[in-house]
Amino acid sequence: MEIFDDLLKFTVVDIIDVILVALLLYYVYKLVKGTVAINIFIGIVIIYFIYLITETLQMKMLSKILGGFMSVGLIALIVVFQQEIRKFLLMVGSTNFSKRGKLFKQLKFLKTEAETETDIAAIVNACTKMGTSKTGALIVFEHNNNLDFLTTTGDEMNIKVTQPIIESIFFKNSPLHDGAIIIENNIVKATRVILPVNNEKTLPQRFGLRHRAAVGITEKTDALALVVSEETGQISYFKDGEFIMFKDTADLINMIQKDLT
Numbered sequence: 001m002e003i004f005d006d007l008l009k010f011t012v013v014d015i016i017d018v019i020l021v022a023l024l025l026y027y028v029y030k031l032v033k034g035t036v037a038i039n040i041f042i043g044i045v046i047i048y049f050i051y052l053i054t055e056t057l058q059m060k061m062l063s064k065i066l067g068g069f070m071s072v073g074l075i076a077l078i079v080v081f082q083q084e085i086r087k088f089l090l091m092v093g094s095t096n097f098s099k100r101g102k103l104f105k106q107l108k109f110l111k112t113e114a115e116t117e118t119d120i121a122a123i124v125n126a127c128t129k130m131g132t133s134k135t136g137a138l139i140v141f142e143h144n145n146n147l148d149f150l151t152t153t154g155d156e157m158n159i160k161v162t163q164p165i166i167e168s169i170f171f172k173n174s175p176l177h178d179g180a181i182i183i184e185n186n187i188v189k190a191t192r193v194i195l196p197v198n199n200e201k202t203l204p205q206r207f208g209l210r211h212r213a214a215v216g217i218t219e220k221t222d223a224l225a226l227v228v229s230e231e232t233g234q235i236s237y238f239k240d241g242e243f244i245m246f247k248d249t250a251d252l253i254n255m256i257q258k259d260l261t
Helices: 002-008 012-032 037-056 060-080 082-092 102-106 120-134 161-168 210-221 247-261
Strands: 135-142 155-159 181-185 188-191 224-228 237-238 243-244
Touching: 037 060, 037 181, 082 135, 120 135, 120 224, 120 237, 120 247, 135 210, 161 188, 181 210, 210 237, 210 243, 224 247, 237 247
Parallel strands: 135 181
Antiparallel strands: 135 224, 155 188, 181 188, 224 237, 237 243
8 A cells, every 4th residue: 555655646756857867877878888888887787776675675784785885886986987977077068958959969869760960971982082092181070069169279160061072171282181170960060170189098000199189089078080091091980989990981881870870
């Protein structure tokens, strides 16, 4: 009877509480998905549920041990999930929420299907062509985190993405070829952007400053990055601060499309 009484006392505030917790867990999972941290996240969730069960069953010794772990675990979580926490706070504080339609983009997991507006094929084809002439390039795809704090370091643009546009921007004699470009919803929003460079990770010798900049921006935000090496002409793809392998251009296009949705 007490259980039914508790169910009858379920209010609108309780429903909102459940929805907010679900959203919080979704965003945390989204940030750690595809990284090593996902296993740590799942382990913490399992331990927490075991702790709740032991508390309910009044298993004093086990609940005390787990309770002690949970009480001091916050500091460990901050250390382990440092990059993920930074991304989460940037996502929460992003001005993307204030833009029209961005709120629904943040809640796109409610949709059955989602597709990126960006012409990924045109960008990858441009990179492939630039690779044959060993034209260096650094392309950043804005995802959920707003990158307006970086556009001010370069030249703000509003150009529709096409293969010739991408190639002309990075043409060696072009005044816009230095630095990175930022693309959002099939629009080049900035060129000659200065990105934070990561000097902590040990990267292969073939990776230069463009690659370190790609690592830096993708580990600090949820952006994606493509790099065309000026030395080898090889295309590199970066996500979550890591170099992502791909089979061919078709596989790369599908991979970026999936990561942007």
